[in-house]
Amino acid sequence: MTAGPTVLRSAAAIREQVTAVQGAGRRVGFVPTMGSLHAGHASLVDRAAAECDDVVVSIYVNPTQFGPAEDFDRYPRDLAADCQLLARHRVRWVFAAETAEIYPPGHATRVEVAGPAEPFEGRLRPGHFCGVATVVCRLFQAVPADAAFFGAKDWQQSLVIRRMVTDLGLPIEIVVCPTVREPDGLALSSRNAYLTPQQRKQARSLSAALRQARNDWLQAVPVAEIAAGMAAVLTAAGVAVDYADVVDAESLQPLTAADTAAIALIAGRLGETRLLDNELLLPR
Amino acid sequence: MTAGPTVLRSAAAIREQVTAVQGAGRRVGFVPTMGSLHAGHASLVDRAAAECDDVVVSIYVNPTQFGPAEDFDRYPRDLAADCQLLARHRVRWVFAAETAEIYPPGHATRVEVAGPAEPFEGRLRPGHFCGVATVVCRLFQAVPADAAFFGAKDWQQSLVIRRMVTDLGLPIEIVVCPTVREPDGLALSSRNAYLTPQQRKQARSLSAALRQARNDWLQAVPVAEIAAGMAAVLTAAGVAVDYADVVDAESLQPLTAADTAAIALIAGRLGETRLLDNELLLPR
Numbered sequence: 001m002t003a004g005p006t007v008l009r010s011a012a013a014i015r016e017q018v019t020a021v022q023g024a025g026r027r028v029g030f031v032p033t034m035g036s037l038h039a040g041h042a043s044l045v046d047r048a049a050a051e052c053d054d055v056v057v058s059i060y061v062n063p064t065q066f067g068p069a070e071d072f073d074r075y076p077r078d079l080a081a082d083c084q085l086l087a088r089h090r091v092r093w094v095f096a097a098e099t100a101e102i103y104p105p106g107h108a109t110r111v112e113v114a115g116p117a118e119p120f121e122g123r124l125r126p127g128h129f130c131g132v133a134t135v136v137c138r139l140f141q142a143v144p145a146d147a148a149f150f151g152a153k154d155w156q157q158s159l160v161i162r163r164m165v166t167d168l169g170l171p172i173e174i175v176v177c178p179t180v181r182e183p184d185g186l187a188l189s190s191r192n193a194y195l196t197p198q199q200r201k202q203a204r205s206l207s208a209a210l211r212q213a214r215n216d217w218l219q220a221v222p223v224a225e226i227a228a229g230m231a232a233v234l235t236a237a238g239v240a241v242d243y244a245d246v247v248d249a250e251s252l253q254p255l256t257a258a259d260t261a262a263i264a265l266i267a268g269r270l271g272e273t274r275l276l277d278n279e280l281l282l283p284r
Numbered sequence: 285m286t287a288g289p290t291v292l293r294s295a296a297a298i299r300e301q302v303t304a305v306q307g308a309g310r311r312v313g314f315v316p317t318m319g320s321l322h323a324g325h326a327s328l329v330d331r332a333a334a335e336c337d338d339v340v341v342s343i344y345v346n347p348t349q350f351g352p353a354e355d356f357d358r359y360p361r362d363l364a365a366d367c368q369l370l371a372r373h374r375v376r377w378v379f380a381a382e383t384a385e386i387y388p389p390g391h392a393t394r395v396e397v398a399g400p401a402e403p404f405e406g407r408l409r410p411g412h413f414c415g416v417a418t419v420v421c422r423l424f425q426a427v428p429a430d431a432a433f434f435g436a437k438d439w440q441q442s443l444v445i446r447r448m449v450t451d452l453g454l455p456i457e458i459v460v461c462p463t464v465r466e467p468d469g470l471a472l473s474s475r476n477a478y479l480t481p482q483q484r485k486q487a488r489s490l491s492a493a494l495r496q497a498r499n500d501w502l503q504a505v506p507v508a509e510i511a512a513g514m515a516a517v518l519t520a521a522g523v524a525v526d527y528a529d530v531v532d533a534e535s536l537q538p539l540t541a542a543d544t545a546a547i548a549l550i551a552g553r554l555g556e557t558r559l560l561d562n563e564l565l566l567p568r
Binding site: 011015098108109115137144164168171172 | 295299373385387388390391392393394396397398399400401416418419425426428446448450451452453454455474530
C-alpha cells in the first residue's frame with residue numbers, strides 16, 4: 001500500500017517544503033501539469049524521480065493559456081484520479097494551486113516571449129505562450145526546484161520555456177523528455193479523450209505522417225516535399241491541417257546548411273479536437 | 285581604512301555568494317542601481333545595512349528602459365567613483381553586470397506590467413517600465429536577496445515592481461525608502477548633474493510645487509485645484525510640465541472617497557533634462 005503524495009494548496013506552503021529539503025541537500029524535481037494525468041505525465045514523474053531526491057507535481061488548469069473559443073471549460077479535471085495515479089509513482093508533493101495564489105487580485109503582469117514563441121502555435125493561438133510563460137514563471141517561484149521536466153510532444157512550448165529560463169536567468173534546469181505513444185503511434189495527450197472511436201482511428205495519421213517524414217529525411221528528400229507529404233497524409237485521413245513543416249529544431253526558422261538538427265512539426269483538427277505531434281530529425 | 289566591496293561581474297558568481305551566506309542564516313539586502321551614485325542611493329544602502337546582515341549593490345545602466353531619443357548614451361557612468369562611495373558604507377558585494385549576463389544572445393523575453401505602469405511615465409515613456417520590470421526580474425534571479433530597497437522618488441516605478449513581485453510570486457520583500465533632498469528641496473537624482481546653474485535654480489520649483497500641494501491638501505482644497513496649482517508653480521519657473529496630478533497612491537487612478545492615501549505626482553523638463561518628484565498625502 002502506498003501513502004500517496006501530500007496535496008498542498010498554497011504557494012507559500014509548497015515553497016517552504018521544497019526550500020527545507022533543499023537546505024538538507026536534497027535535489028528536487030518538478031513536473032508542472034494541467035492534471036488529467038496519463039502515462040506521458042507518469043514518464044516525466046519517473047524521470048524526475050530517477051534524477052532527483054524528491055518530486056513535486058503541480059496540477060493547475062491555467063485559464064490564461066486558453067483562447068476564448070478554446071476548451072478551458074471542458075478540459076478534463078479529476079484531482080482524485082490524478083492523485084491515485086501519482087500514488088503509484090515516487091511523488092512527494094502535489095501542488096494543486098488555488099487560482100488566487102497564481103493570479104492574485106489586481107494581477108497585471110505578463111511574461112512575453114518572442115522568438116520561438118512566434119510561429120506555428122504562436123500564430124494560431126494568440127496569447128497562448130504568454131499564458132504558458134507567465135504561469136510557468138509563477139510556478140517556478142512557488143516550486144523553486146533544481147530541475148523541471150517537460151514532454152517533447154509540446155516541442156515549441158519546451159523551446160519557449162527554455163528561452164524564458166535563459167533570458168530571465170531562472171535558476172532551474174529544464175529537462176525535455178521523449179513523447180510517450182499508444183501502441184499504434186498516437187502521442188499521449190489529455191485531449192485524446194475527446195476523440196470519437198472514428199476520430200481515434202483517423203488520429204493514427206499524425207504518427208504515420210511523421211514516420212514518412214523521417215524516412216524521407218533519411219533519403220534526402222527536399223524539405224518542401226517532406227512537408228507536403230506530411231500534409232497529404234493528414235488530409236487523406238480527414239485531418240484539417242493547421243501546419244506541417246520541417247524547420248530548425250531550436251529556432252523554428254527555415255533550415256539552413258549550418259543546422260544541426262531539424263524538427264518535423266504537425267498540427268491539425270479532428271472535429272473540434274486539436275492534435276499536435278513532432279519528430280526530431282538528426283543530421284544525416 | 286575600508287577595504288571596499290568585492291566587485292563581481294557574473295550573475296552566477298553573485299548568486300553563489302548570496303545563496304551561500306543565506307544558507308548560513310544571514311539575511312541579504314539588495315539595492316539595484318544604474319550607478320552614478322549619490323546620497324539618495326547611500327540612504328538605501330544604509331537602510332539595507334540596518335535591516336540585513338549583508339548588502340549587495342548592483343550597478344547596471346539598463347539599455348531597455350531608455351527610449352530611442354533618451355539619454356542612455358550620455359547617462360553618467362563611473363564605477364571607480366561609485367565603489368569609492370560604497371566603501372564608506374557597509375556593502376559586501378557590487379554586482380557590476382556584463383550586458384551578456386543580463387541579455388544573453390537571442391534574448392526574447394519581456395516582463396510586461398499593466399495597471400500601475402500605464403499612466404504618467406508609462407504613457408510618456410513607452411516601453412520604459414517593461415525595460416525596468418524585465419531587468420529587475422532578471423536581477424532578482426542573480427541576486428536572490430531577502431529584501432530589495434528602492435527610493436520613493438521613483439514612486440510609480442516602486443508600484444510597478446511591487447505589482448510584478450506580487451503577481452509572479454517573487455520571494456523578495458520590497459522596501460520603499462524616503463526621498464533624499466538637497467537643502468533647497470530638490471530631490472537627489474543622477475540626472476541633476478545635467479542641469480546648468482540657471483536650471484538648477486529653476487528646479488527648486490518642483491519641491492515648492494509639492495509643498496504647496498501638501499498645504500492645499502491639508503486645507504481640503506479640491507484635487508483639481510491642487511493639481512492646477514502645482515502646474516502653475518512649475519510653469520512660472522520655466523519648467524515644461526509633463527504632468528502634475530493628485531491620484532490614489534496605490535493604483536494611480538483618480539481618487540475616490542474610499543482612498544486611504546493620495547500621491548501628488550509631478551514631472552517636467554528643463555531643457556533636455558527630465559525631472560520628477562512626488563509627495564505622499566496622508567488621509568486628512
